[in-house]
Amino acid sequence: MKKIAILVILAAMTIGATAQDCCSKAKNETKKDCCAKSSETKQCKNMKTLVTYFSASGVTRSAAKELASIIGADLFEITPEKLYTDADLNWRDKKSRSTIEMNDKTSRPAIKDGGKVKNLAQYEVVYVGFPIWWYTAPTIINTFIEANDFAGKIIVPFATSGGSSIDQACKDLKAAYPKYKFGEGKLLNRINKADVEKWAAAVK
Ligand SMILES: Cc1cc2nc3c(=O)[nH]c(=O)nc-3n(C[C@H](O)[C@H](O)[C@H](O)COP(=O)(O)O)c2cc1C
Numbered sequence: 001m002k003k004i005a006i007l008v009i010l011a012a013m014t015i016g017a018t019a020q021d022c023c024s025k026a027k028n029e030t031k032k033d034c035c036a037k038s039s040e041t042k043q044c045k046n047m048k049t050l051v052t053y054f055s056a057s058g059v060t061r062s063a064a065k066e067l068a069s070i071i072g073a074d075l076f077e078i079t080p081e082k083l084y085t086d087a088d089l090n091w092r093d094k095k096s097r098s099t100i101e102m103n104d105k106t107s108r109p110a111i112k113d114g115g116k117v118k119n120l121a122q123y124e125v126v127y128v129g130f131p132i133w134w135y136t137a138p139t140i141i142n143t144f145i146e147a148n149d150f151a152g153k154i155i156v157p158f159a160t161s162g163g164s165s166i167d168q169a170c171k172d173l174k175a176a177y178p179k180y181k182f183g184e185g186k187l188l189n190r191i192n193k194a195d196v197e198k199w200a201a202a203v204k
Contacts, residue, residue: 047125048124048125049071049073049124049126050074050075050120050123050125050127051064051068051071051073051074051075051076051127051129052075052078052117052129052144053076053077053127053130054078054079054080054129054131054138054140054141055077056098056131057084059160060129060130061077063129063158063188063191064127064129067196070193070196071196071197073127074123076117078111078115078141078144079111079112080109080111080112080140081110084097084098085097091133098133101138101139101140102138102139104139105139107139109139109140111144115144115147115148116147117148120148120150124153124154125153125156126153126154126155127155127156127157127158128144128145128158129157130159130169131159131160132160132161132162132166136168137173145173145176145177145180151180153180153181154181154182154183155173155180155181155182156182156186156203157185157186158186159188160187160189166185166186167185169185170184183203184199184202
């Protein structure tokens with residue numbers, strides 16, 4: 001009887017460990033893919049999501065907060081070590097900070113506290129939001145991506161803009177970081193809850 005009980009406990013532990021492996025150690029495939037295949041524990045299916053964002057003047061911040069509230073995600077703000085002033089953001093000025101940074105693909109504006117997300121390991125999907133600057137993502141987004149390890153996760157770009165699409169930004173990010181998996185990006189100038197839910201549900 002005792003032996004049977006021990007065997008049952010051992011079997012349960014083995015099943016538990018396998019599920020845990022899927023949840024915590026998916027390597028060449030994302031955890032979402034891994035878990036979808038293996039119909040395992042609740043914990044395994046329960047993917048945690050993080051919404052990160054940089055916002056110079058508040059528009060992307062509002063969009064990020066709304067997005068996080070709709071999809072039930074945690075929030076992380078990418079705060080520049082040196083905040084952008086109105087003069088810094090003047091795109092008509094060839095010598096403004098934003099113009100200089102965007103003309104230099106190697107520029108990596110510093111992020112307050114280094115930009116490393118604590119406990120990043122617990123997240124499988126990470127949304128990265130930003131304002132479109134000169135048709136693409138501000139270079140502080142490069143600083144952020146390079147400060148963290150997104151292996152095994154899905155990065156989902158979103159942006160706000162004065163009208164430009166997010167397409168060039170997505171193209172540039174995918175080309176700069178081919179080792180990472182990117183989900184479909186979305187411009188969130190106007191937020192429609194049903195639309196956002198559909199987009200988020202299709203992330204894979
Ligand atoms: C330096 C700079 C460049 C910009 N370039 C573009 C652009 O190429 N296309 C566009 O539609 N909007 C552009 N914008 C407008 C911003 O994308 C838009 O106002 C955005 O919503 C601001 O977001 P934020 O308040 O989170 O910083 C630019 C703004 C700045 C400051």
